[in-house]
Amino acid sequence: MAPKTIGLTGGIGSGKSFIAEIFKILGIQVYNSDINAKLLMSENKQLKNGIIKLLGKKAYHSDGQLNRELIAEKIFKNKSKLEKINNLVHPAVREDFQNFVKKHKKHQYVINEAALFVENGSHKDFDHLITVVAPEEVRIERVMKRDGVNQEEVVERMQNQSSDESKMKVSDHVIFNDASENLFVQISSIHQALVK
Structure with missing residues (x-):
């Protein structure tokens, strides 16, 4: 039987690659589209x-x-x-x-990680979609630090992506990467749901 395919998405700087690393620790195979x-x-x-x-x-x-x-x-x-x-x-x-x-x-499921699944409509190709969300100011700061770019450039890139709200509407699971909820608890509960 083929494994379930899971799309993992989120806006630039939301922390989806970090989330993908945690899934890898759980033994999940992750394909990074970018x-x-x-x-x-x-x-x-x-x-x-x-x-x-x-x-x-x-x-x-x-x-x-x-x-x-x-x-x-x-x-x-x-x-x-x-x-x-x-x-x-x-x-x-x-x-x-x-x-x-x-x-x-x-494997029971594999993950495909990318930023633009919702924008290009390919989120429909997956069995489940997980969206990672984080506050805009946190995302801007992360990308500036990571890519050595200024705020204007980050905002410009963000404008090529759909909003968190529109991603969440079509998602089966949402991970809040904003320190308000424990990441491991959120990921673990999604993992349990996916291996059922």
């Missing part, structure tokens, strides 16, 4: 060609690695280019995740 998307963008020939066609040869450095600064600059300010690159990357990531699920078929 990390794997970057790998595929560097290693998948078909995807690479599509990106070069869309953004030009400068989308890659001479060593074949992704020119992330240039790509971010081109797509975050241009909704149409952002949409086009997502239409190239998402199908490749979806296929890669399907292979990941097959590889871990002995």
Whole structure:
């Protein structure tokens, strides 16, 4: 029997990667869509060609690695280019995740972690969706510290994502990562529900 597929999402800086690490401690296999998307963008020939066609040869450095600064600059300010690159990357990531699920078929469930499941409608592809939420000011502070960017840049990125409220509406489980509730208790109760 195939394992249940669980989407783990949350806005930028909500702490979803930290939550994913806790699930890993519980022995759950976690697929990180963002990390794997970057790998595929560097290693998948078909995807690479599509990106070069869309953004030009400068989308890659001479060593074949992704020119992330240039790509971010081109797509975050241009909704149409952002949409086009997502239409190239998402199908490749979806296929890669399907292979990941097959590889871990002995598990009761596997997790796919990404920021934009609700925005791109792919949250419907999962058996369950978990959303991690945290106060906006906490998220801004975390991202500024993590990425070395200013508040304006973080807010700009946040505007490309849907609100916590809209994510929570379509979620089966919500984790409050704001120190008001114990994280381990929340994760443990979701884990128990998923292994039933």
